[in-house]
């Protein structure tokens with residue numbers, strides 16, 4: 438048995454049709470006045486209107502903010518927090534994919550920090566920032582509800598928001614207990630009909646979370662059961678969602694897997710490099726995660742040999758004569774899986790974007806951002822804080838076929 442600690446968990450309301458109960462749930466928590474943080478896409482899909490209607494039925498007044506852009510900046514979150522405080526909202530709702538949810542969670546944490554001190558630069562409150570301890574003790578004085586409209590990020594259930602620094606340009610994790618939602622409302626019907634590529638981008642992100650959690654250093658007897666089941670469902674149902682976007686059963690399975698791949702798992706350890714790749718080369722998050730994942734598996738070939746053998750079973754690939762060989766077989770199976778959805782290797786991806794960069798420049802360019810990502814320091818023994826090791830891993834990611 439491996440010792441473990443379970444952090445405070447968000448409440449969960451899961452199931453098709455649960456979104457219609459949003460107003461009722463908020464009322465039960467004591468909320469009366471809600472700020473809905475979302476984006477134009479969710480408004481255009483009619484999902485924001487459904488949530489608003491449920492608030493109206495419960496007698497909850499609300500205002501919508503639908504200008505959250507992908508990879509929200511910390512400046513936007515500070516602006517939203519000002520607005521929430523000025524207009525006295527007692528409930529913040531993050532509705533959408535990862536970006537609106539992360540923005541809403543950040544608003545909750547900002548409010549808590551401001552009870553303690555003035556904020557100069559939000560980046561200082563990242564996991565390795567000089568003010569991280571303040572973020573850790575900040576407490577939120579409003580209700581926070583998260584409602585995912587995709588099956589992938591699991592952002593609804595973590596206490597970390599991935600923000601883009603307005604000052605430095607890199608992505609970082611702004612985190613603290615005050616960013617943990619009071620309640621996640623997961624309605625798989627919101628994902629039914631989602632087109633192929635958004636389904637792939639979100640579903641493969643969930644695969645990265647579950648796999649990295651399984652083989653990483655925070656794996657434990659509790660999370661392992663969950664991660665193996667998440668991976669099993671993703672491998673089975675993501676292709677079904679792509680082939681048959683209206684399949685409710687497959688969407689429910691993916692919504693369950695995406696949520697639980699982040700609930701109670703450790704922080705994914707390949708994500709530090711994936712975030713750096715995303716920031717520098719604007720490659721879709723899940724695609725960057727997939728390009729990193731084979732390296733993560735190889736790195737943990739010995740220390741997580743049991744888990745990698747179980748992955749081999751799930752992917753239906755042969756176990757090798759050695760732990761390295763099994764890890765290599767799993768790495769190849771992961772590549773085959775992501776390529777089946779149209780993802781290309783790193784060199785082809787960079788070329789398709791018109792980016793002309795050689796191996797050494799590519800590796801060098803990722804070091805600072807990777808080391809800044811708090812996960813690289815706290816969770817990632819692949820790279821820890823040695824720039825040369827980061828570069829070595831990035832060279833291999835560049836040359837992976």
Ligand SMILES: [Fe+2]
Nearest residue numbers: 590642645708
């Ligand atoms: Fe992710």
